[in-house]
Amino acid sequence: MQEKFYITTTLPYVNAEPHVGFAMEIIEADVLARFKRSQGKEVFFNTGTDEHGLKLFRKAQELGMDVQDYVNGQAENFKQLKNVLNLSWDNFIRTTDAHHLAAAQEFWKRCEKAGDIYTKIYKVKYCVGCELEKTDSELVDGKCPLHPGVELEIIEEENHFFRFSKYQQTLLDLYAENPEFVLPKNRLKEIKNFVAGGLEDFSISRLKEKMPWGIEVPGSPDHVMYVWFDALVNYISAIGWPTELEKFDSFWPVVQLAGKDNLRQQSAMWQAMLMSANIKPSKQILINGFITVGGQKMSKSVGNVIAPAEMVEKFGIDGTRYLLLSGGGNFGEDMDITWERLTEKYNADLANGLGNLVSRVVKLAENVESLDLDEVNQDVAEILGKEFAFFAETELLDQALPAIWSKIRNANIFIEDNKPWELAKTDEENFKHIVRSLIAQLYVIAAMLVPFMPETSAKIKTALETKKVDPLFQRIK
Numbered sequence: 440m441q442e443k444f445y446i447t448t449t450l451p452y453v454n455a456e457p458h459v460g461f462a463m464e465i466i467e468a469d470v471l472a473r474f475k476r477s478q479g480k481e482v483f484f485n486t487g488t489d490e491h492g493l494k495l496f497r498k499a500q501e502l503g504m505d506v507q508d509y510v511n512g513q514a515e516n517f518k519q520l521k522n523v524l525n526l527s528w529d530n531f532i533r534t535t536d537a538h539h540l541a542a543a544q545e546f547w548k549r550c551e552k553a554g555d556i557y558t559k560i561y562k563v564k565y566c567v568g569c570e571l572e573k574t575d576s577e578l579v580d581g582k583c584p585l586h587p588g589v590e591l592e593i594i595e596e597e598n599h600f601f602r603f604s605k606y607q608q609t610l611l612d613l614y615a616e617n618p619e620f621v622l623p624k625n626r627l628k629e630i631k632n633f634v635a636g637g638l639e640d641f642s643i644s645r646l647k648e649k650m651p652w653g654i655e656v657p658g659s660p661d662h663v664m665y666v667w668f669d670a671l672v673n674y675i676s677a678i679g680w681p682t683e684l685e686k687f688d689s690f691w692p693v694v695q696l697a698g699k700d701n702l703r704q705q706s707a708m709w710q711a712m713l714m715s716a717n718i719k720p721s722k723q724i725l726i727n728g729f730i731t732v733g734g735q736k737m738s739k740s741v742g743n744v745i746a747p748a749e750m751v752e753k754f755g756i757d758g759t760r761y762l763l764l765s766g767g768g769n770f771g772e773d774m775d776i777t778w779e780r781l782t783e784k785y786n787a788d789l790a791n792g793l794g795n796l797v798s799r800v801v802k803l804a805e806n807v808e809s810l811d812l813d814e815v816n817q818d819v820a821e822i823l824g825k826e827f828a829f830f831a832e833t834e835l836l837d838q839a840l841p842a843i844w845s846k847i848r849n850a851n852i853f854i855e856d857n858k859p860w861e862l863a864k865t866d867e868e869n870f871k872h873i874v875r876s877l878i879a880q881l882y883v884i885a886a887m888l889v890p891f892m893p894e895t896s897a898k899i900k901t902a903l904e905t906k907k908v909d910p911l912f913q914r915i916k
Contacts, residue, residue, distance in 0.1 A: 446485070448468050456746055459746070469527055489666070491666045492652070539676045555601055556599055563593070643665045644659070695721055727771060733777050754781070754915075794912040799854055878903055
């Protein structure tokens with residue numbers, strides 16, 4: 440039976456346009472999905488939009504719009520990323536979908552049946568920007584450090600609560616038994632320390648009269664579900680739970696990508712909720728760092744927000760994919776970008792590096808008969824099996840791009856050192872041998888680039904077969 444693989448991004452809020460931080464996350468998920476498909480696995484790649492909560496309700500009010508009409512329009516902005524970034528997702532879920540609403544209510548009932556939902560009156564400081572409660576220890580100068588421009592609100596009302604505290608030891612056992620459950624490992628250490636420090640039950644509902652935009656709580660029509668509780672359920676509703684259990688069981692558990700501001704929700708809160716509903720935990724949580732621009736957080740007020748479409752307009756689709764995948768060095772670390780640094784890297788790695796190599800090899804190949812492509816492809820498959828084996832073990836492939844660019848640099852250096860165009864005049868056989876070797880190397884590079892830069896990979900293979908190529912990446916001034 441064909442092995443299955445399920446991967447998902449987080450669901451971004453639709454209160455703002457897509458930005459490069461989420462673009463990086465969804466491109467990473469796309470790379471893993473494409474790579475797993477190349478291994479012959481049946482892949483389910485999920486993404487979508489989170490469309491409930493106070494932020495969206497207020498934004499629609501501010502614009503004088505019906506909330507559903509507002510989120511409909513915003514969801515389209517995220518759907519367009521499929522073409523903008525050449526993504527291969529299999530499913531785009533919206534938390535306003537009828538199936539998801541029903542699944543979230545059934546999930547609530549399962550947690551309630553387990554004795555993990557109760558009501559109490561509480562008073563809390565709340566950041567609307569995060570849609571999360573904040574303790575004094577989390578604040579900096581009385582403000583949320585992630586949204587310092589958003590005033591904290593005091594919420595005092597009767598809410599339903601989830602017994603998070605009940606799952607402290609079970610979560611610690613999960614982390615201990617799965618040392619790569621959260622990657623990178625410093626994030627696993629961070630969440631272990633958080634859980635070991637003691638867990639407090641968290642609110643999972645809001646009074647409908649104050650915040651009507653949400654999924655109604657089963658048996659409690661005066662309340663709607665807290666946005667995080669509702670949205671997290673998408674990971675299982677997207678794959679058929681609870682109505683298509685055969686499909687669900689065949690794909691679950693999932694590999695999830697998330698930003699570091701989602702660490703607690705994805706790797707602790709959600710896992711405890713799954714345990715309560717008697718569903719296996721996720722397979723793995725991969726945590727990204729933040730993207731800053733010139734050392735500053737992206738902000739509309741500062742005017743430094745970079746949209747994926749802006750990058751594509753300047754660098755092309757595969758140029759953008761490469762820059763966002765390679766710009767941060769190690770997976771999980773913060774990445775600081777500027778237009779100047781992005782352009783410099785584009786010119787160095789793509790125009791001067793890969794693009795120059797392809798032009799050189801295709802030009803040299805004009806006077807050399809074609810290789811036996813079947814034989815080359817067999818060699819490529821064997822090489823890829825060895826090259827990617829290590830990278831695939833962590834589900835990250837974050838070391839694969841540096842390995843590919845090492846091959847590109849070495850091939851360019853080899854050409855400079857051996858000057859095959861001069862050898863063609865004095866030793867034709869050796870010249871042909873060298874060129875065939877370069878063609879084979881370029882085939883390997885093209886095959887390795889498939890998950891990362893699919894259009895470029897196809898162009899390289901076509902150029903080698905036709906011995907014609909237009910510049911892959913024009914230098915940008």
